[in-house]
Amino acid sequence: MNILDESAPKAEKGRYGAAAGRRPARSNAALRLSLTMFISGVRRHFWLLLVLVSLATGGAWLLLELIPPRYTAQATIVLIQAETRVNTSDLVLETEQLTHYQIETEIDFLESNAFLTTVASRLNLTQDPDFNIYLADGTAAGTPAELQLQAAAARLREIYSVSRRGDSLAIDITVHHADPGRAAEIADAMAEIYISGTLEAKRAEVQKSVDFLRQRIEALGTALTASEIRIADFIRQHQLDDLSRTAEMQDELRRLAARIALSGQGSEAAEMIARHDALKEALNLRTRAELTLLNLQRQFDAEVVRYQTFAERRNTLEAQIDILAPGARQITRAEVPAAPAFPNRNLILAAGVLGGVALAGGAAFLRELTDRRIWMSGHAEEATGLPNLAVLPDLETRGLKRPGALAAHLHEHPRSAYAEAGRGLLTLLSGGRPPGSAPVVAVTSALADEGKSTLALSLALVAAQEGEKVLLIDFDVYKHGVTRMSGQKALPQLPAEVWSKSSQVSRKVLRDGVVPGVDLLNFKHNAAIPRDLPAGTEAARSMAMLRSIYDLILLDTPPVLLTQDAVRVAGLADTVLLLARWGRTTEDALENAAGLLSMNRVPASGTVLAGVDPARYQRYGYGTYYGGYYAGYGNG
Template sequence: MNEPAANTGTLRVDQSGRDRDDDEIDLMELGRALWRGKWIILLATLFAIMLGGYYAFGVADKQYKSSAQLTLEMRTKQVVDIESVVSGVSTEQAALNTEIEIILSRRVLGNLVDELNLIDDPEFNDSLKKPTLIDSAKAVISDLISTSDTEQSMAAQKSPRNRTISAVRKALSASVQRDSYVFTISATTGSSEKSARIVNTLSDIYIDEQIAVKFEATEQAVAWLSSRVTELEGELREKENTLKAATAETDLISPEALDGLNLQAKDLRDRLQEMRADVARTEAEVERFRGLLSSKNRADAVDVTGDPTLQRLWRAIQEGDLEAEALFDQRLSTLLERARAEQDRLNSQIAALSNSYEELQLRIERQSTDLARIQQMQREVATTRTLYETFLTRLKETSVQRGLQQADSRVLSDAIPGEQVAPRPAMILALSMILGMMIGSGFVLARAFLHNVFRTAEDLEAATGIPVFGQIPQMPIKARGDLISYLQDKPTSAASEAIRNLRTSTILSDIDEPPKVIMSTSSIPEEGKTTVAIALAQNFAGLGKKVLLIEGDIRRRTFSNYFNDQPKGGVVTALSGETPLNEVVFHDERLGIDVLMGQKSRVNAADLFSSDRFKEFMSRAREAYDFVIIDTPPVLVVPDARVIGQHVDAILFAVAWDRTQKNQVVAALREFDAVKLRISGIVLAQIDPKGMRRYGYGGKYGSYANYGQGYYDAG
């Protein structure tokens, strides 16, 4: 019996490994895919070259290109400044690019169209051409999508002159030569002489336009400067009169006189500070005399005042002169009155000086304001006079420039009849070849890497982690009933040899206990599992073994398409045990095997195969036969295969070549993994040898390889 496998996690491990490699690019696989599709790439390349050659030699119109060279003249500015009026053009790169845009502007090109009457040239005026089918379709679509709100603007854009200007613009090009002041104008048309004529005329129009613009700018400058000079002259006179009136109204003599007043104010401020100090000293003496009178201390009064009279009277008092005391007090009072008088005098002087100082400050402030105002007026007058003189000088210089303008550009070389520049057959063919190779390679890679099926045993083993026991080519039969005849008639065919390889791989999968009960199943129907089961049974019988082939798919019962002379009983009868096994099976002489047909049952098939009776039946079959081959239903359709798998020794899982989806195979293997069943090996069935060669695998893999053709019978 089949035991839970140690490698049931192989699928999960390989799947996670593939997830990690999803973002990696296998360059070898890319190369192999491209090599397998080499004929597709070659055909795409040849087809693209043919289309390119047809376009280059049969469809494309010849185009001729003529060029003229112009240069910007270096000159210094002559009028007000470089931005003003008529100075030379800046030779910086931005200015050169600006000149290019001017040359290709619609205004200049409009003059060109009018000068050469290009509106009557069918090459530039599409309305003169006979409309093609594509042009008619475009016109109809344009009329359908246009609205009433845009009809007027569209009508203006569709005017013949505007369309001609746009067409001429597409035929022209201009470029600046690096590290120089030279730029090239080119025209590409269907005529070499027309290209030269357009370029030369455009150069002349551009130079004439420069002169006209400069002359117009000069006239505008003269008019503007004249107006400005008149304005400045009136403004200057007005400011001078205002200055005179302001000078007459003020009593300011000069800035030097104002400085003298500031010196006087400083002297008064110093005198005030000195007198305030004297007042403070006098106030101190008055307070001291008051204290002495109040204290009646004559000795201290003599020491403090130091007055000689008080000293003399003090000596008299000490000698006993009574009148001296009255005289002493009278003298001290006199000194107090003198100090008070001095204090009053000083305060009066301070008041007078303060008033004088304030008046002087007001006078200084008033004259300073007048001085500042007059000086501002003087500066404004000087500024206006300078502007007036400057603009008057520029007006004279600009007036002299009238009629002396020159273009900032000149023609270095005129255009000559152009050379053919299109079509370029070599380049077109080379690009066609590259494009064809790219399209072919893209198609091959898309077909190779967007497919979700298996085409090689290597891919199948890499995706599942399970070995591939056999690779069975598609058998050239029209109906299922022809299978057994084919196996009999073609014992040395590639398919028969592939079955023998499958038989060998199955037996050697477990050398110690070779499997006796083998189950064949698949993910979905029509993958070749029944063919594998029948062919494998026939191959085991060829070894002289006793083989029982059981139809485990009792729901569809397809064995009836392969075998005739079927008995009435089948799997259900055999499981009942009422009839001996040898009476239920029938022997097929063509294959040399016993066959137990499927039988319709009222009991669910999964429940039937889960019963103990099926387990006992399998035990009897093991004892009676050398090999038991069971054909079971697809795993993703019903659970029967997983139930039967519990009683078998080996499980063969069939995968249809280039048809079974990878996700279907992975899902089916997960179903087995969920019930702890091990897939012994995978069979890549229904391989189309021609398809393998078409995909580039024909000389590389399996019994259908090119190098094996000499060993097998045809078909």
Template structure:
């Protein structure tokens, strides 16, 4: 029978505090804030190692990296400079298309512009650009590439191309926000060289823009001059063709149009005037002829003719008529004086008639003249109309020739004006760009940035560290914390038992020195955790009968036998009558550890349950009663034996004698013993090996027996790494373990 020393110290039970959980599902695994903290506590050495390695790499990089210096120059796209040559430019023309500004970025990084810088500054002779001092890593890479084929020493063009590519690599040109300013940064290992090359690129860009504009204007001027000469010849030929056609067709032009058209218009106007004159003459003639038949001395005739001679003669006639009337009345009409007056009145009447006839003759003559003139004009108009009809086809062709001549003349004038403008622009080339900030020697390096690199290394190390830690934990299918147990089984974790196995156990009895560990170390964490299990059982006993307690696990070698033995010792040490039964009829490891020399045990007790006392082995140190299992060979019907009526009768008998009956049951997954005896057990404590038992094994073993699930009081994590526990429980403070005494 195993002997051991009594414990010397007492320690509080290991119980993990319950904290609020904020969980998410990650790949089917619940990841809560509490579990994340546990992962960090368990894996902080890995996180620290990765962070330290990352910072070490960053430091090595900072040490071996070549410092680079960046010089900055700025160029403004300003169209106002070109407006002095553009008379028609307005406010709208001053706006620049954003695409134009972006195009200038590409020009600044173009191969031709940078090649001019390489040749002007002789950068092919500079070790930074010709590859003569590439550094260790580029040198090794170049040698390896050369082993697979090389065309000999690099040519001048190849060296220049390499220098251009390096310039493009170290040159960065970008537009400043939405402005018309281009920011140009160039990096170099030499601050003076960085400023020199940046300014050289800016100057080359300005000169190149001027040269491009000059060459473009020059080519445009040459083309315009050649084209103007051609248009001048074409315009002259067109004018000559117009004049020749007019001469051939007798077409004479005036300031108001063609002469034939002008003559036709004049004759038409004259004919209209002749028609009016003839009508007027005819009207006067008809009027005078109508008066010849009337009394010419009547006032209406005189007023109608409005002639001074007739008016004077009529006045004389009226005077004589008045005297004749007076004398006729006074002396009679036969008086010689009255007769003389009558004769004189007749003479005046005849004179008036003669004057009217003379006027009528004059009107008739005027009418005949007007009629003759009208006839002549009508004949002339007919001739002109006839001539215009014969020359209408010629006028159509003339208009075509004149239109062509005007077109060539206008084109010639436009091209001549453009030629003058091009000549002026060629004489005064002005660029749209100007340098507003020249590059100066940088006073500090631009890369590598020490603080930024260290901060980035620290942040990257933390990200990689946490990623590796969480990946390691989430990919691991084992349980390491009470929360894992509770999430997996749905029952309370009764504690975490530290690994008490010695570094080197005895070859014959590898577990003999730990089966009574609580007797030798009563104030250890292991003992206090077992006390927590006992307290949980005692609490359960307040509401129901709990005497028969099964200790089981999913797989062999998880330490359930050690837990059962030490729990029995601990309960017995507290003064309670306790019976420990080796119920694992397959391996009988508990019997080998506590009573290796027993001759009888459980199998014999089952034959006569009331005589079980003859098979009991008692520990003198703790007072624990132990019922071993002694069989000659492994039993085929162990599940039937352990779940038989004899076993039920035996348990009924021992219930009367003991307060606690602890049974070390066989593992759940390999054999069916624990499932078979579950109906005879009041409560079960599940032992899970810390960091070894997989979740799948635990799920499978629990799902295989509903009886075990109903009787399960709680679970305990066994064989936890003590050093890992200290890291995990660092949040409990440095004095948490002061109550534990692991030594004897």
């Protein structure tokens, strides 16, 4: 069905007077951001993407140049599972298994200030300006050595870390430094100092026990000497050195007892009884002294046993000091790193590139969202709800707005892409109409300088090339675009006067005013267009008469959004072409223009996208409909 077929069913009017058949305008955000537009979006914003990605990559490279490199060296030690310690109760060496808490304690020790101070002292880090801030700022001479050592230990804490590999006994000592050799040296030194420290701690513990035993042995030796002297004095005091004396005294008591039994009751007997009693008392005293001596001897023997026990333990510990093993061993020595661990050049450069891509993508995204200009036919269709009928190449860059230039160009290039696009549009506009009833087509735009006059003149010229008789009416009384491009001047006549009598209309027309076969009708500059021009009886008769004379009638109207003249003039037409300038007309302007036409019941057929750059239109993915024509456009 032809778009001007009057037998087509009329569309019902919807809200605000718009035709229900017109699709409501809606946002084109989904269209612009669809995945199918990704490649074309990259092409459209190629230079923006390239600049932002280059800037981000350059920034990452500059950052790499400014950040001092840090090298990482790592030494690994393994704790010995069986730990040898001195039993404080028995003062003997015993072996026990390491517990989880002991391992965590060793890690805490490696991170302790005491250990770091020891390392700083062993490595003489107070003489390194990188560790001694007082040496770096020249105040070391007036700063106590202890403060300098603490400063070196604090700096050392910043560049190293200790970590355990899961539940294993392996502990990693990692050092970061600007000097790769220094990093490896410090890592190995920390491992060696820790390992030697565990051995020293064991030896110190054993030596402490040895010293204690030595002291006890010396004390016991002194006590034994005193006991020996006391026993000797006791023996001399009680005359216990004669071992046979007790037996002699017992024999003598038996002899006295026998004589006393034989002597009777005389004085001699009394004397023997007295001697017997005295000897018996002396024997009792000697027996008690011997028992005391026996106790003293037993005490002495016990002290001798204690002395020998301590001496044996001391000898055992002294013998084992030299065979003690450290509590850890180093399984991996720190290697001098060949490349810095920070900054990671590849990672930062990749992050710069990805950041640039993200930034560029965001910028392109915002640009797409904020760019409301019409770049493709789909944009015009989404904005107006009308079909886009044609895409026309740009002609302004060829200087074809000069008087007669457009007509000469189409005469020289009758098969150019532009001419073919116009010919296809004419087919849509005029096909299927009965003879003697020329279609009346109004050409308008939302705003000025969008190419509507060029389009109207082009359609007239293309129709004339096909042998049709065309009337071109210039209703743009403000700029007279068609008149100027035709090389004519505006006549001093008013629209109201011209349309007041149908018999006068044909006499106001400039015959062949554009080219042979294309007549021109124009009006006085800034002439008023009556509000009821389309509804007048004479206007209807005039249009009927013109339809019978011409094969095509084209009306060049003012922009819709700048004046009401376009709406008034459009009432004379069968249909209206709403032109959008590629890359200039905004969706809002086009939507408002289509809405205004719809509210005034003006029968708009569709939009025309004009001024298209063929190469960019195809290369950037705006469309490929005229790709074949554009390839040879330069040759006509």
